Amino acid sequence: MFKKADNNALWAIGISLVLFFIGGILTTVVPPLVDTSWAKPFANQDPAKGMTGKVLPLTDLQKKGRDIYVREGCWYCHTQQVRTLLADTKRYGWRGVDAPISTPDEFVYDDPHMFGTKRTGPDLARIGGKYDEQWHRTHFRNPRDLVKGSIMPPYPWIVNNPEEFKAMVAYLQSLGRGKDWRPANDYEK
Structure with missing residues (x-):
């Protein structure tokens, strides 16, 4: 299949686009699904260290x-x-x-x-x-x-x-x- 891409520009473009979209999905869609803590406000709560900050609207x-x-x-x-x-x-x-x-x-x-x-x-x-x-x-x-x-x-x-x-x-x-x-x-x- 990749040998066709060597001789045919449409195959090369098609394979490139498929790989590009796979990479895009892996770097932009998957991380928020795997690590849901990103969608929560940062809480810097540690009274022992005198830390009471947190992100507020x-x-x-x-x-x-x-x-x-x-x-x-x-x-x-x-x-x-x-x-x-x-x-x-x-x-x-x-x-x-x-x-x-x-x-x-x-x-x-x-x-x-x-x-x-x-x-x-x-x-x-x-x-x-x-x-x-x-x-x-x-x-x-x-x-x-x-x-x-x-x-x-x-x-x-x-x-x-x-x-x-x-x-x-x-x-x-x-x-x-x-x-x-x-x-x-x-x-x-």
Whole structure:
């Protein structure tokens, strides 16, 4: 049968498509059927270690902030997933503690998922609680005031609209908060 594929383009295309669909089914359909824990929210409950975090659905204010995040195209430059690379876990960590890699159960309430398309800007998966509201205000007004060499454009219309700004900050503060992994949970006030 495979010898026919050597001499006939239609057979080669047909066999290629069959193998492609088998591979697609094995990598996208079978894993969720085998491991159903992916569809459940992450629960980081270990009171002995002081861990009480868990993934919760977004509040209405956070949803509004997420809508602004999508509207402004933030996810084109910022990802929301810490990869399994050591450099990622170190870069997006907090006060010497490596950031945990992103797992599927963290995204069960996301619709659609905001993984991002490229890493022009830093990953925001673990940004929640790292910076206070004033930091975000300054950053949206002029990113280069805080991050030298940043290519992010300013967003003064968000800063000048108190409702939108509050919603955007609420959404950003929610990112990565489900996993209780930082030694000091929030920025120093």
